[in-house]
Amino acid sequence: MEYTKDEPVLNLKSYLHSKIVLSPAFDPSIDPMLIAKILAAKYTSLKNGDGVNDIAYWVDEGFGYFTKPGKDKEDLDVEHIDEILPSRMIGLDADGFFNNVPSNRTLHFTKGSVIIPFSKADFLILKVTAPEAEALANCILAELKNHEVVIANMNKLVMEERLKIFEQIYGKEIWQHFSQKQLADYTGITVSYLSRLKTRE
DSSP states (O other): OBOOOSHHHHHHHHHHHTTSOOOTTHHHHHGGGOOOEEOSSOEEEEOTTSOOOOEEEEEEESOEEEEEEEEOTTSOEEEEEEEEEOSSEEEOOHHHHHHOOOOSSEEEEOTTOEEEEEEHHHHHHHHHHOTTHHHHHHHHHHHHHHHHHHHHHHTTSOHHHHHHHHHHHHOGGGGGTSOHHHHHHHHTOOHHHHHHHHHHO
């Protein structure tokens, strides 16, 4: 469903301008490509094994997250959350978007999220009139890599400290969008201990 308010597009453009100096041609070129959508239900962009995921998404509200197939403790098939993207961040499968490599992860967005899709086709057009888009993309990739490092460092902490950092990154509203079992799996904190920590708050 198209989202008629201007804030998501303005937030995305403010984010992009904070990365590098952009030419006067950048905004007029990208403006027609940016259409915000609000998700009435959980949305899956492209399932693992279904091809190349060549669309990037600005997550203005809500959460994007990647899953990978795996096994649970009973050896049953399960989708493990591999990465959660906080609001005001761009989520993309870099190998798919830049290298046309089929994705080995599935990208989802939580119900109620406000997103702005941006296709590789749009990116190629944008580079013609605003060549700095290439350098901008590298800045975004660097931020995504840094996010991975932050999460990896978080997971080295003892469980109580890990939970504090987790909530600093994602905000307490994350508990409204994921089950304790999902977040226990993502953080490496047992469900029982996670429940005790939350009860003590």
